[in-house]
Amino acid sequence: MAAGLPGLSKSDAVPEPMFGEGENWALRLHWLANIIATPFLKPWFYQRLRAGKEDPVRFRERLGFPSQPAAARPIVWVHAHGSQAASAARTLIDSLSDRHLVLATTVTRPAAEYLTSRLPPSALHQYAPVDHPHAVCRFLDHWRPAALLWVDSPFSPNLLGEAARRNIPAALVNARLGDMAFRHLIWRKPLYRPLSRTFALITAQSGRDAARLRLLSGRHVYRFGNLQYARPQPQVDEISAAALKRQLNKRLTWAAVYTHPGEEELVAEAHREIRRRFPEAVLLLAPRHGHRIAEIARRLAKTDGVARPAAGIPIDETTSIALLEGPLDAALACRMAPVAFLGGSFVASGGHNPLELAHLGCAVVSGPQVQNYIDPMAELQAAGAVQMVQDSRGLAVAVARLLKDLNFARQRAAAAERVAAQEWIAMTRLLSAIGPILPRL
Structure with missing residues (x-):
């Protein structure tokens, strides 16, 4: 089965580096490490499939291969990694879908199950690509989003870097940094701070989250509250x-x-x-x-x-x-x-x-x-x-x-x-x- 996984071949053309000359060394090192690790992606992905962590029907989406045709009009891309972020993103998607076509992406299967059963007619769902240059470029080449809203999710350096290289306007929305995540990111500030410059706007869930984000990013951070709390009453059939x-x-x-x-x-x-x-x-x-x-x-x-x-x-x-x-x-x-x-x-x-x-x-x-x-x-x-x-x-x-x-x-x-x-x-x-x-x- 692993041998049949598409899109992870060493023969794939290596994309251009996603960060310009003089960009942060940590970002370039991350990109290079992913390129070098390409031969190991097949067994890694196969192991995730066997463990039930990837959708066996839609796993190609995680490799950047779309399962739906490209949109004919500008699309707003809303990304939520897991279920908690998807819960907040749902409020945002519902509000945006009145005027915009929305592409919702998630990483985990539970988040996908949660969103796909609740999306309005003018929104569609795809799994986000793994954070590897080949998958990232395939995804962005197909969907060509007009804007990106990154909702309370871990950073994907290659994906965010390539979005910035393509001048896709982006905002970090409903961001949260718990104690464990904050301690982890303090040691990764050389990677986190330049990635935060990808976003034209950063909003936090609470005052504590805003203070931590300011320390890590060196950016102004707005506090608009938690989108999960702005959601209307859950629907019952x-x-x-x-x-x-x-x-x-x-x-x-x-x-x-x-x-x-x-x-x-x-x-x-x-x-x-x-x-x-x-x-x-x-x-x-x-x-x-x-x-x-x-x-x-x-x-x-x-x-x-x-x-x-x-x-x-x-x-x-x-x-x-x-x-x-x-x-x-x-x-x-x-x-x-x-x-x-x-x-x-x-x-x-x-x-x-x-x-x-x-x-x-x-x-x-x-x-x-x-x-x-x-x-x-x-x-x-x-x-x-x-x-x-x-x-x-x-x-x-x-x-x-x-x-x-x-x-x-x-x-x-x-x-x-x-x-x-x-x-x-x-x-x-x-x-x-x-x-x-x-x-x-």
Whole structure:
């Protein structure tokens, strides 16, 4: 299979260096190292395919080969590396697509799954090319974007360098630098600082992020807030909601959404404890990555009655846990339940956006690992709108308390909704700031 991978041959013509004479030595060294490493890309990429890290159907896009024809009119390119960036980019894409054709690119499969199911008609998705000169040039030769919006994503030196060489106007949008990323980039300032000059505009999520970006880039950094918080209420498919409601048949329900490996067992343990008090209770479980559903079902079925409505295994009187596996099913689970546990918070993933749950009107319970969402979590806690727990036992106690007193759960949910409604509305200011780099209509 590796031998059949296109676009990674030593015989490919070597592109011209992507940085002009006198450019930073670190950028030129990075470019040269990628050219020298070309023979090793085939086994590296094959290993990623075997590990499920690349899309086996669309992997050619990662090598710069498009799967769709070039656009006939100017296109605005919005890049988001992973799921968290894609969540923020979605708000931007929705706003831009009213007037512009948008090309959305992602790197990870979960981010691609998230965006492709939510893109408006005037936007299309491709996987971003690997940061190798051959793939980068193929991608840019085909799409010829009129502007680039780089949303909260790691820098790709070859891609950004070639975009700059082609005079593609660019902005770094919704940038964030956590503690680990900041410590890492301090030692890579010779590479980071010249890359930051690629952008005509840099915007940060918070004051702390802006200060760190200024230190690394030597540039002025604007703070417009976090685009993830400006998003409207997540959409729920009403037909699916009605079907699920019929299957639940008024049984007491709670939800666990965006769970990661290792969390499903902890949540199931808490649910078994809850069922000792509420024997008819059903847990709606929507994991972060839908492709893990079959594996999760096999594990949980050893101890619990498991339903998979999307796979034709409906909820019945024997069901204890119902697995929801579609890209919109986290919102669906929260619509059905008065209480929801926010996954990614019992493992070292940094958590997920609690305001998504707040918008949906359910009381939020979270574990302690919320490093990626410190600000909204602090606001929710100050408003008495979220319950923080340390383990599965604490989760069982918190959820049982809310299920016992649904009026109290509704009060918590209303407080969370108020916090979500008062969050930064960054989109209008951001669109005004990036207006000069967007193509004229």
